[in-house]
Amino acid sequence: MTTDLRICTWNIHKGFSQFNRRMVIHELRDRLRYLSSDLVFLQEVQGQHHGHALRHADWPIEPQYEFLADEMWPATAYGRNAVYDHGHHGNAILSRHPISQTDNHDMSAHRFEQRGLLHCVIEPVPGRRVHALCVHLGLTARGRAQQYAMLAEHVNSTIPAAEALIVAGDFNDWHNRAEGQWADALGLQEAHSLFHGRPARSYPAAFPLLRLDRIYVRGLDVGEVKLHAGRPWSRISDHAALTARLSLTAS
Structure with a gap:
C-alpha cells in the first residue's frame, strides 16, 4: 500500500510582500x-x-502559524528562533496528520543571526513515522557549513536510518554546496534535482535567479515537484513556493 504525501515549503517573509510594501497574510x-x-x-x-x-487593523489576533492553519491543518508546531523586544519569529510546520513529537533546536552559527531547526514527527500511515525538519540557514557560507554539520549530527543521532525523513526550507545556498557538505553523506536526495538536475531557482519570486529553497528526502519516492513563481505568488512573498508529491510505501 502506497500513501501520497503532498508537501510545501515557503519562506513567507513574515506575512509581508517584497520590500514590506503590503501586509499579505x-x-x-x-x-x-x-x-x-x-x-x-x-x-x-x-x-x-x-x-x-x-x-x-486586520492583523491576525492569533500567531501567524495558527491563523494560516485555521481548520485545514489541525496539527501545528512553531519554533521561536529570533526574539526581540516587540516580538519573535521562526519556523513552523502545519500538518493534516497528527504531530506526535516536536522539538526546536538552536542552530545559530553566530550571535548576529538566530536560526533554528524545527523537528516534528508525523504518522501518515499507522505504524510508520515520518520525520519533518524545517530549516532556515544563515547568510554566510561559513555559517552554513557549521549548520550543515549540526544538521548531520542531529539526523545521525536522533533519526533511525529506516524511518522516512524530509528536510525542507530556505537553505540560502545559492552556490549549491549542500550535497557535497551534507546531503550525500546522509543519503538524502533533493526533490527538484531528481527531475531537473539542480535545485529550483526560487528567489526572487518575480524573476527567480537564486536556488535557495529545497526539499530533501530519504525513504520516500518523489513523484512530482513544482515551483510556484511569478504572479500571484510574487505579490505575496519574495520567495517562490516549492511543492512536491512524495510516496510512502507501508511496510
Whole structure:
C-alpha cells in the first residue's frame, strides 16, 4: 500500500510582500489553501509583533502559524528562533496528520543571526513515522557549513536510518554546496534535482535567479515537484513556493 504525501515549503517573509510594501497574510492563507498540501514547512513566520498589530487593523489576533492553519491543518508546531523586544519569529510546520513529537533546536552559527531547526514527527500511515525538519540557514557560507554539520549530527543521532525523513526550507545556498557538505553523506536526495538536475531557482519570486529553497528526502519516492513563481505568488512573498508529491510505501 502506497500513501501520497503532498508537501510545501515557503519562506513567507513574515506575512509581508517584497520590500514590506503590503501586509499579505490573508492572501497568503488563500494561496496555501489553494495548494492544499498535507504538510507545510514555513520560514520567517511571525509568532508575535506588537507594532504590526497596532498598525494594521486586520492583523491576525492569533500567531501567524495558527491563523494560516485555521481548520485545514489541525496539527501545528512553531519554533521561536529570533526574539526581540516587540516580538519573535521562526519556523513552523502545519500538518493534516497528527504531530506526535516536536522539538526546536538552536542552530545559530553566530550571535548576529538566530536560526533554528524545527523537528516534528508525523504518522501518515499507522505504524510508520515520518520525520519533518524545517530549516532556515544563515547568510554566510561559513555559517552554513557549521549548520550543515549540526544538521548531520542531529539526523545521525536522533533519526533511525529506516524511518522516512524530509528536510525542507530556505537553505540560502545559492552556490549549491549542500550535497557535497551534507546531503550525500546522509543519503538524502533533493526533490527538484531528481527531475531537473539542480535545485529550483526560487528567489526572487518575480524573476527567480537564486536556488535557495529545497526539499530533501530519504525513504520516500518523489513523484512530482513544482515551483510556484511569478504572479500571484510574487505579490505575496519574495520567495517562490516549492511543492512536491512524495510516496510512502507501508511496510
